[in-house]
Amino acid sequence: AEIASLASALSANPNDAQLQAKYDSVLKQLSAISDQPLAILGPLGLADIPLETPVRHLSGGQKTRLMLARVLLEEPHLLLLDEPTNHLDIEMLEWLEDWLNRFQGAALIVSHDRAFLDNTVTSILELDPNTHSLKSYPGNYADYLEQKLTEREKQAQAFQDQQDEIAQLRAAATHIRGLTKMKKGGKADGGDKFATGFFGNRATKNVAGRAKHIEARIDKILSEERIERPKSSWQMKLDFGAPAHQSKDVLVTESLSVGYDKPLLTDLNLYIRAGQRIALTGPNGTGKTTLIRTIAAKLNPLAGSLKLGATVKLGYMAQEQELLDPEWNALQTIQSVAVFNETEARNFLHYFLFKGDDALRPTRELSFGERARLQLGLLVAQGCTFLLLDEPINHLDIPSRARFEEALASFKGTILAVVHDRYFIERFASDVWTIKDGKVEKW
Incomplete structure (x- = not known):
């Protein structure tokens, strides 16, 4: 409607420079819009498919790429991509990476393609399968790996330090308990049996109290301050073994x-x-x-x-x-x-x-x-x-x-x-x- 109105106005006023400039601008915008689908479909290997082809006749890979093309053409503010690299060859992958790096909006991407993540993302969200919680790591996939390694090393060291502390406390409690059994009573002047029993019992109670205090500290560590050993995830165990004699x-x-x-x-x-x-x-x-x-x-x-x-x-x-x-x-x-x-x-x-x-x-x-x-x-x-x-x-x-x-x-x-x-x-x-x-x- 706008271009028709401008064309009509320009025919009535052919020497109007402002009208001519606006008409040229609208034509340029329309040309860009008409070229945009081809600019997306071509790199995704879909340009040679006739536009009238029913979607049901496309292969699984073509359907995936068509859905990706549709989303990219919409130019959204937030882009949600679930495994976008499946069914893309290397040239398509590199084109998509370039497109995403020029994209002005935000993108949330689910992907197992590590090179793709290295080349496109600015942060990694990790979903913990045990706690079902999300944790954010700044940077790309390589940065994430470094942070995870540092995190694991720190947790392993903290776990070992706590285990050493618990072992020392238990050894101290055992030693003190041993002292209470060996205690025969305190020293008293003149062989006063009453004084000997009195001071001996009091010393034994003090030693036993120290042992209980240490054991309470151990219980608190185990119940409230426990540091878990870094868990090894359950992964596939593949062993192809040594093959038999091979032909050269x-x-x-x-x-x-x-x-x-x-x-x-x-x-x-x-x-x-x-x-x-x-x-x-x-x-x-x-x-x-x-x-x-x-x-x-x-x-x-x-x-x-x-x-x-x-x-x-x-x-x-x-x-x-x-x-x-x-x-x-x-x-x-x-x-x-x-x-x-x-x-x-x-x-x-x-x-x-x-x-x-x-x-x-x-x-x-x-x-x-x-x-x-x-x-x-x-x-x-x-x-x-x-x-x-x-x-x-x-x-x-x-x-x-x-x-x-x-x-x-x-x-x-x-x-x-x-x-x-x-x-x-x-x-x-x-x-x-x-x-x-x-x-x-x-x-």
Whole structure:
């Protein structure tokens, strides 16, 4: 309405400089508004999807990115983001970080992406799972880790100091109690039995009183001033063990092409040697999962060949968790690949945070994170020498991600992992392969 009114006024007064300037300003604003959706949709990989496409036809990742785009386009004063980095490749992550750092409003973000938190946030809110309370730590994730370490060291020292104090008080009380038993009476002139008994009893009562005073002090410390030992959180226990003898040549491909109706990757000549830890990266939709599925023999090559080493035992962790039978429970799932009785299987699952009746719930009722932990358990139980991991930490919380990193560090076999978590890549990968323009570039 405003632009139509200005156009009408300008046609009547074509030489009015003020009207012309205002008309130009409104046109510029409209142009910026019309370009804004593309400026958001493009970096999130949604620009090529026809606008009339029903949302129900989008993939899970596309739906997540579409919801994120909608929120960003609203330009709110307060932005609430729940795991915004899921289904984003590294280029998208870096774009979102830049957008958030330019965002003038406030943002409350739930995220397990440690590099993302390092690059975007100015404070960390920690939810204590035991007390259900929130505590604020200034700075980014790296700052939070330093503060938590200092906090834990101080608590550990305070706990030890208090334990030392209690031990000293108890030793003093025991010593004094011993004195009362040894006391035979006080010294009196002339062998006066009455005086000896009188002074002896009074001395014994004084000593006993001192012991009671010390014991009361101990009781007060334990009831009112107790400092708890720093608690170790219950985390996954992963031990892949020492793999059997490995082939030097783990994977060799010759002129390999992979895809579905048409190739996504062509003429791949890849070589993976024993012990390599390769992170496979690249924009969404370029064929990372397709390559992994082809190596895992879930898809047939379109052309060329691939060959695994003679002694290679392959373990595959699927991104969409489709390898898990939805009707089986965790107990049945583990027993399908390992010779465990029920007690042994339960003990094994306990290492992956399945306790009590959790082991008996059908897989379809498990959360994404629980299913991810179960898949990790399968890899451990199978004793694999070559792991194919497709987004293995997507649904793991930060302690579980750290524990998984530790387990992979101790794994002596070979790993090819599709992963976008830069923090994880930095600590895990000996090599980084990036898919670009239908080829694999090695770094």
